[in-house]
Amino acid sequence: MLDIKFIRENPEIVKNACRVKGFKDYTDDIIVLDARVRELKTITQTKTAEKNKITKEIPTATDKATLIAKSKTIGDEIASDMAELADKEVQLNDLLHRVPQIPHRDVPVGPDDKSNIEVKRVGTPKKTDFTTLAQWDLLDMNGWWAPEKIAQICGTRTYALMGEAAELDLAIQTFVIQKLIAKGFNFVQCPAMTKPQSVFDAGHFMGSDLSVMNNDVFMLTDTDRCLAGTAEIVLNSMHSDEILPESALPIKYAGHSECFRKEAGAAGRDTRGLVRFHEFHKVEQYVYCKPEQSDEMHELLLNNLCEVMEDLELPYRVIANSTGDMGFNKVKMHDVEAWVPSENMYRELGSCSSIGDFQARRTNTRYRENGTNEVKFCATLNNTGIALPRAIVPVIENHQNADGSVNIPKKLQPLMGGRKTIGGKR
RNA sequence: GGACAGAUGGCAGAGUGGUUGAAUGCGACGGUCUUGAAAACCGUUGAGGUCGCAAGGCCUUCGGGGGUUCGAAUCCCUCUCUGUCCGCCA
Structure with missing residues (x-):
C-alpha cells in the first residue's frame, strides 16, 4: 500500500513500478476514484456540519419539531451520499492494495x-x-x-x-x-x-x-x-x-x-x-x-x-x-x-x-x-x-x-x- | 468447554442519551522563579481525514463492525480482546 497522496502526485513513478515489477497498473482508475471519493467527502462533511449545528440547537430551541424535521431531511441526504462514498471507498481501497511497492533505484530492472x-x-x-x-x-x-x-x-x-x-x-x-x-x-x-x-x-x-x-x-x-x-x-x-x-x-x-x-x-x-x-x-x-x-x-x-x-x-x-x-x-x-x-x-x-x-x-x-x-x-x-x-x-x-x-x-x-x-x- | 466481569486520551480514572474530544490526577513538553536544579505557579499536550495559498474552518474517532435516535462514550445486536471462578491439560 502506498500513500494515496504519493500516487496522486507521482502517477508516472507508480505506473513505472507496475511495469518493471510486472503487475497490472490501476493508477488511472485509482486517480478517478480518489477524486470522486474526496468530492463525496467534502459534500457529506459539509452537510454533516450543517446537521450537527442544528442538532446542537435542539435542546434549547422553542420550536423543536421544525429543527428535528430539518435535521432528518439533511440526514437522509447524507445517507444517500454516504452509501456511494462507502462503495467507492471499498473499491479504492481494494485497488490501493494492488499497487506494488516502488523499487529502489539500485535494483536491476528486468522481467524475471x-x-x-x-x-x-x-x-x-x-x-x-x-x-x-x-x-x-x-x-x-x-x-x-x-x-x-x-x-x-x-x-x-x-x-x-x-x-x-x-x-x-x-x-x-x-x-x-x-x-x-x-x-x-x-x-x-x-x-x-x-x-x-x-x-x-x-x-x-x-x-x-x-x-x-x-x-x-x-x-x-x-x-x-x-x-x-x-x-x-x-x-x-x-x-x-x-x-x-x-x-x-x-x-x-x-x-x-x-x-x-x-x-x-x-x-x-x-x-x-x-x-x-x-x-x-x-x-x-x-x-x-x-x-x-x-x-x-x-x-x-x-x-x-x-x-x-x-x-x-x-x-x-x-x-x-x-x-x-x-x-x-x-x-x-x-x-x-x-x-x-x-x-x-x-x-x-x-x-x-x-x-x-x-x-x-x-x-x-x-x-x-x-x-x-x-x-x-x-x-x-x-x-x-x-x-x-x-x-x-x-x-x-x-x-x-x-x-x-x-x-x-x-x-x-x-x-x-x-x-x-x-x-x-x- | 461452563459461569460471570470488563475494554474511555501516554498512563491512572470520572462520566449511563444533548455544546463531552471527553472531569480529575499523574506523566510529558514550554515558560516564570533560581547561580543551577528541585519545589511551586502558569500554559501546552491524541490521531486520521477534508477544504484552503495561508490563517484557519469543518468531519471522524471513547476496543472493531452494525443498529435505535434529531442527537450515542452513554441504549440494542455482533465480533475481538482482557480479567475472575470452575473444568481440563503439556
Missing part, C-alpha cells in the same frame, strides 16, 4: 530472475579426491532421516531429521540465535498459528480480500486461524497501531518459528532432499527503522547472513534480485545462495528484503520524529537468519569426507558437544 545480478561471491567450492555424495545419500547412509516412513505417516513434503543431523539442526539454530542476540537483536519465539489479518498485513498479497491467501497459506478449518509461513508475519505486527519514539529505532528482532507453506506453485520441484517442505523452521531477522536508515539496515541484515555463511564455512554468493523477481511489497531484495556440490550450483538459503513503509502502513506502525514532532511511518526490513533444514544441505555436502562422515564447522563444535565430525562408516 534472468535479470538478477551477482554482486558478491565468497569462498571456493572444495576440491575432493573422492566422489562427493548428494545430501540424500549422506542422510541415508548415516541414518539421519527416514523419508519414506515420514511421508507415509505425515504426507508429502514433510521430513524428520534423526540422530546427529537433528542435533546439528538444533546447533545451527542456537548458534544463529546467539549470534544475533550478541548483535543486539531481541530474540522472540514466535507463534506459527495466527490470524489471517496478520498474514495480510505483512503485505505478501494483493487486494483487500483476505481469501486471496488461500493458495499459499494453510487455513485451520473451523477456526479463525491460519499457519504463518514465517516469523516475519508476527514480528511485523508487534508494534501495530503504535507511535514509537524516534529514540526507540531501530528495533531489531530475531524471531524463531515453525513455518508452514502450501508450496502450491512448486509442484514437482525439490521433491527429494531437505529443501522444500510444508513445515520447516527458521530464524528470521526483522527490523523497524526510520526510512533514512533503511539502506544501512539492509546492509547490516545482509551482512549478518553472509557472516553466518562464513561461520558455517560455506562457499556462497549474493544476488541482487531484479524488479520482476522480487515480491509485490519489496523495495530491494538480495538472495544469499550457498554452494551445493551435488547440484553443482548455488542454491538459495536466505533472502534479505527492504519493504519501505509498505508493511508499516498496513499495520499502522509509526514513529514520532524528534524536533519536528511529525508522525511518520516506519520502514521495515527482514532477512533470513538461517532456514532449516534447508541449511543442512550445503553443510553436510560441503563438509563431507570420503567415508560419509561430516566435519562440523569450528564455530558449531561447542554446540555439538565438542565433536569435530559426525556420521561416517562405523
Whole structure:
C-alpha cells in the first residue's frame, strides 16, 4: 500500500513500478476514484456540519419539531451520499492494495530472475579426491532421516531429521540465535498459528480480500486461524497501531518459528532432499527503522547472513534480485545462495528484503520524529537468519569426507558437544 | 468447554442519551522563579481525514463492525480482546 497522496502526485513513478515489477497498473482508475471519493467527502462533511449545528440547537430551541424535521431531511441526504462514498471507498481501497511497492533505484530492472545480478561471491567450492555424495545419500547412509516412513505417516513434503543431523539442526539454530542476540537483536519465539489479518498485513498479497491467501497459506478449518509461513508475519505486527519514539529505532528482532507453506506453485520441484517442505523452521531477522536508515539496515541484515555463511564455512554468493523477481511489497531484495556440490550450483538459503513503509502502513506502525514532532511511518526490513533444514544441505555436502562422515564447522563444535565430525562408516 | 466481569486520551480514572474530544490526577513538553536544579505557579499536550495559498474552518474517532435516535462514550445486536471462578491439560 502506498500513500494515496504519493500516487496522486507521482502517477508516472507508480505506473513505472507496475511495469518493471510486472503487475497490472490501476493508477488511472485509482486517480478517478480518489477524486470522486474526496468530492463525496467534502459534500457529506459539509452537510454533516450543517446537521450537527442544528442538532446542537435542539435542546434549547422553542420550536423543536421544525429543527428535528430539518435535521432528518439533511440526514437522509447524507445517507444517500454516504452509501456511494462507502462503495467507492471499498473499491479504492481494494485497488490501493494492488499497487506494488516502488523499487529502489539500485535494483536491476528486468522481467524475471534472468535479470538478477551477482554482486558478491565468497569462498571456493572444495576440491575432493573422492566422489562427493548428494545430501540424500549422506542422510541415508548415516541414518539421519527416514523419508519414506515420514511421508507415509505425515504426507508429502514433510521430513524428520534423526540422530546427529537433528542435533546439528538444533546447533545451527542456537548458534544463529546467539549470534544475533550478541548483535543486539531481541530474540522472540514466535507463534506459527495466527490470524489471517496478520498474514495480510505483512503485505505478501494483493487486494483487500483476505481469501486471496488461500493458495499459499494453510487455513485451520473451523477456526479463525491460519499457519504463518514465517516469523516475519508476527514480528511485523508487534508494534501495530503504535507511535514509537524516534529514540526507540531501530528495533531489531530475531524471531524463531515453525513455518508452514502450501508450496502450491512448486509442484514437482525439490521433491527429494531437505529443501522444500510444508513445515520447516527458521530464524528470521526483522527490523523497524526510520526510512533514512533503511539502506544501512539492509546492509547490516545482509551482512549478518553472509557472516553466518562464513561461520558455517560455506562457499556462497549474493544476488541482487531484479524488479520482476522480487515480491509485490519489496523495495530491494538480495538472495544469499550457498554452494551445493551435488547440484553443482548455488542454491538459495536466505533472502534479505527492504519493504519501505509498505508493511508499516498496513499495520499502522509509526514513529514520532524528534524536533519536528511529525508522525511518520516506519520502514521495515527482514532477512533470513538461517532456514532449516534447508541449511543442512550445503553443510553436510560441503563438509563431507570420503567415508560419509561430516566435519562440523569450528564455530558449531561447542554446540555439538565438542565433536569435530559426525556420521561416517562405523 | 461452563459461569460471570470488563475494554474511555501516554498512563491512572470520572462520566449511563444533548455544546463531552471527553472531569480529575499523574506523566510529558514550554515558560516564570533560581547561580543551577528541585519545589511551586502558569500554559501546552491524541490521531486520521477534508477544504484552503495561508490563517484557519469543518468531519471522524471513547476496543472493531452494525443498529435505535434529531442527537450515542452513554441504549440494542455482533465480533475481538482482557480479567475472575470452575473444568481440563503439556
